[in-house]
Amino acid sequence: MQIINPATEEIIATLQEDSDESLKNKLKTLQKGQKSWAKVNLKKRIAIIAKFSELLAENIEELAETLTSEMGKPLQQARNEVNGARGRIKFFVENSQKYLKDEVMTKQEGLTERISYEPLGVVCNISAWNYPFLVGVNVFIPALIGGNAVFYKPSEFSTLTGLKIEKFLKAAGVPEDVFAVAVGAKEVGEQLLAMPLDGYFFTGSYRTGLYIYEKVAPKMVPCQLELGGKDPLYVADDVADIQSVAAGTADGAFYNNGQSCCAVERIYVHEKVYDRYVEEFVKEVKSYKIGQPTEDGVYIGALSRKSQLDFLEKQVNDAVKKGATLLTGGKRIEGNGYFFEPTVLTNVNHKMDVMQAESFGPIIGIMKVKDDKEATKLMQDTEYGLTAAVYTPDKKRAERILKQVNAGSGYWNCCDRVSAPLPWSGRKHSGFGATLSHAGIRAFVKPKAWHLRG
Numbered sequence: 001m002q003i004i005n006p007a008t009e010e011i012i013a014t015l016q017e018d019s020d021e022s023l024k025n026k027l028k029t030l031q032k033g034q035k036s037w038a039k040v041n042l043k044k045r046i047a048i049i050a051k052f053s054e055l056l057a058e059n060i061e062e063l064a065e066t067l068t069s070e071m072g073k074p075l076q077q078a079r080n081e082v083n084g085a086r087g088r089i090k091f092f093v094e095n096s097q098k099y100l101k102d103e104v105m106t107k108q109e110g111l112t113e114r115i116s117y118e119p120l121g122v123v124c125n126i127s128a129w130n131y132p133f134l135v136g137v138n139v140f141i142p143a144l145i146g147g148n149a150v151f152y153k154p155s156e157f158s159t160l161t162g163l164k165i166e167k168f169l170k171a172a173g174v175p176e177d178v179f180a181v182a183v184g185a186k187e188v189g190e191q192l193l194a195m196p197l198d199g200y201f202f203t204g205s206y207r208t209g210l211y212i213y214e215k216v217a218p219k220m221v222p223c224q225l226e227l228g229g230k231d232p233l234y235v236a237d238d239v240a241d242i243q244s245v246a247a248g249t250a251d252g253a254f255y256n257n258g259q260s261c262c263a264v265e266r267i268y269v270h271e272k273v274y275d276r277y278v279e280e281f282v283k284e285v286k287s288y289k290i291g292q293p294t295e296d297g298v299y300i301g302a303l304s305r306k307s308q309l310d311f312l313e314k315q316v317n318d319a320v321k322k323g324a325t326l327l328t329g330g331k332r333i334e335g336n337g338y339f340f341e342p343t344v345l346t347n348v349n350h351k352m353d354v355m356q357a358e359s360f361g362p363i364i365g366i367m368k369v370k371d372d373k374e375a376t377k378l379m380q381d382t383e384y385g386l387t388a389a390v391y392t393p394d395k396k397r398a399e400r401i402l403k404q405v406n407a408g409s410g411y412w413n414c415c416d417r418v419s420a421p422l423p424w425s426g427r428k429h430s431g432f433g434a435t436l437s438h439a440g441i442r443a444f445v446k447p448k449a450w451h452l453r454g
Contacts, residue, residue, distance in 0.1 A: 001184060003160055006072035007293055007302040007337045013070075013160060017184035023191050026180040027151065030122045033177025034149035038119050042100060045145050046093055052172035053089040056082055056133075059168065063133075065294075067161050071129060072302030072338065073256055074293045085133035089141055091420035092441065096145045099441045112452040117445040119147035120222060121198030126189055126212070127162070128203040129155035129304055130259040130360075135226070136165060138424065138435035139201045139444075144174060146444040148199075153182040153192060155204075157304050197221070199444070203261075204228075205358075206384075206429040224433030224443060227426055228358040229386030230265045232379040233415055234401065235277055236372070236392035237270035245391050246280035252389075252416035254285065254342055257303055258362045261430075262387045262409070262416050266348075266355050267366045268375045274368045278346060281366065282327050285342045290333070300362060303338040312340055312361045319345050319352040319365065329362070350381055358384070372401055379405050385427030389415040408434075 003013040018026070037045075056063065064078035073081075106113035125139045132154055140150045154162025159181075166181045182188050193200075193215045199222040202212050209225040216223050233252070239245050253264040269277045293301030303309065309332045316330045329343030340362055348355050348365035355365050369375045379388055379401075389411035390398040402410035408425040411417070418424055418436070425434040434440055 001156060001159070003070050005069050006304050006306070007339075009336050009338075015159060015183055018182050018188050018191075020191055023182060023188070023195065026182070027122065027195055027197070029177045030149040030151055030180055033175055034119070034122050034147075037144075037149060037175060037178045038147035040147075042097060042145070042147075045147065046096055048173040049089060049141055049145055050093045052169055052174070053086045053093070055168040055172055056086055056089075063161070063164055066164055067132065067158070068293045068301075070160050071132070071158055071304050072293055073259075074298045074301045077256060077301075078293075081131055081133050085137045088134070088137050088420045088436065091436070092137075092141050092145060095438065096142065096441050099438045100146060100445065110453055112450070114450040114452065116448045116450060117146070117442065118448055119445055122149045122151060123199040123201060123444065124192050124195075124197040125150055125152045126192065126200070126202040126204070127152065127154050127158075129157035130256065130261075132158040132161045133165070134418070135203045136162075138226075138440065139203075140165075140169075140179070142435075142441050143201075143444040144169075144179070146441070148444055149178045149180075151180055151182060151192065151195075151197060153184075153189060156185040159183055199223070201433075201435075201443075202226070206431075209431055222433075222443070224435070225426075225431035226261070226424070226433075226435065227386075227429060227431035228360070228384060229261050229263075229426070229430050230356065230358050230382045230384045231262055231387045231389070231407075231415075232382070232405070233264045233267050233389040233411075234369075234372075234375040234379060234391065235267070235269045235273060236375075236390065236394075236397065237272040238393055239273060239391050240393070242273055242276045243280045246277055247284045249389075249391070249415060250281050250284040253364045254288065254300065254362050255416060257300060257340075258364075259304060259360055260416060262418065263360075264364065264389065264415050265359055267364060268369045268378055269366060270375070271368050271370055278327070278344075278366055282344055285344055286328055288342055290339065290342070292337075300339075300342055303340055303361060306338050308361055309338055309340055312343070312359065312363055315352075315354045315357070315359060315363060316343060316345070319348060319354045322349070322352050324348045324352060324354070324365070350378065356382070372397070376401050376404050383429040386430040387411060387415070 329341035333339035
């Protein structure tokens with residue numbers, strides 16, 4: 001399997017993909033190792049994970065450079081991701097003991113009722129390429145703390161990072177037979193779905209998530225899917241500082257080249273502030289530095305996948321053909337690397353793909369609305385349900401709108417953010433189940449009820 005730098009199109013590594021035999025051998029090793037790992041004291045398991053976080057800090061430059069080289073995100077954003085992952089690990093380290101210890105529910109004369117939490121076994125983590133550290137630690141960290149072994153399949157677009165993760169987990173003290181990387185693309189993923197694993201945790205597209213769900217359903221094991229989004233944002237007419245809101249929401253749409261599940265994907269603006277907002281938004285987007293992700297100050301690096309260039313151009317062409325106005329960007333940048341101009345479209349509507357299908361790139365449609373009612377109706381017009389945002393100084397107004405939107409996260413005067421104490425979950429085609437928060441700790445264990453009489 002060739003690893004290609006998306007910013008230069010150079011082959012930077014060649015890896016041997018796992019075979020059916022090597023995958024089976026890794027699974028046998030994990031099944032044996034998990035039994036021993038589950039017997040390790042919870043505090044010791046947590047201490048090992050804390051050590052892993054320290055190693056991420058000590059080796060951040062190596063990790064960031066590897067991530068940038070194979071995924072294309074600007075180097076500073078790669079550093080930000082590693083640090084963000086450490087923040088989430090800190091939450092798990094500080095809170096897992098509280099949520100995994102035995103709970104006495106009833107204690108009376110002659111009867112004690114207790115809940116204990118047992119590991120699932122060997123869990124399969126099919127991870128994503130856009131944020132391999134952030135998306136990964138949501139799963140493999142609480143899974144390991146909970147006493148599971150992990151069969152980790154990084155995306156073929158971030159496999160070098162996945163191997164670095166394995167290196168430092170084991171350097172921190174995770175046993176060799178408790179964490180294994182499955183190296184490969186679609187075929188390797190297919191083989192994992194056919195194996196007798198004890199849980200599946202996937203991050204990626206709706207189409208692939210649905211396929212995984214259907215394939216593993218007969219096994220009757222836990223399956224969680226963190227899928228895509230078409231995340232809406234509404235700017236109300238009472239927003240005073242249009243310039244800062246435009247800058248902040250543009251960042252929400254274009255950070256990481258728009259390759260984020262919770263990136264702002266469509267914007268609705270009240271007609272009273274629409275013109276000013278669009279003016280400031282475009283000004284902000286035009287200020288972004290585009291270039292090699294290793295250069296200082298670069299905000300827009302390369303897209304991770306070459307196929308996305310054609311997809312984004314088709315969205316632009318579809319929108320323009322149906323009446324949209326292209327204010328900036330709209331096409332790939334010629335030369336080496338998978339670069340696409342940051343793109344802003346206005347006069348858009350819901351007959352256009354850019355307002356309905358997930359873009360996952362540096363492109364946004366901005367639509368004028370006359371009031372909250374119209375904005376709310378349009379925000380709900382989607383098959384997805386990951387996040388939704390409202391900008392207004394009126395908290396009650398924002399909450400009233402967000403309560404009507406069927407999404408897992410609601411943002412008031414912020415967007416494109418994830419917080420470890422809060423559950424990360426999708427609805428409808430954005431998936432189901434939760435990572436992070438106490439729910440994300442207990443997602444990797446199964447409760448046992450104890451009825452103790454005597």
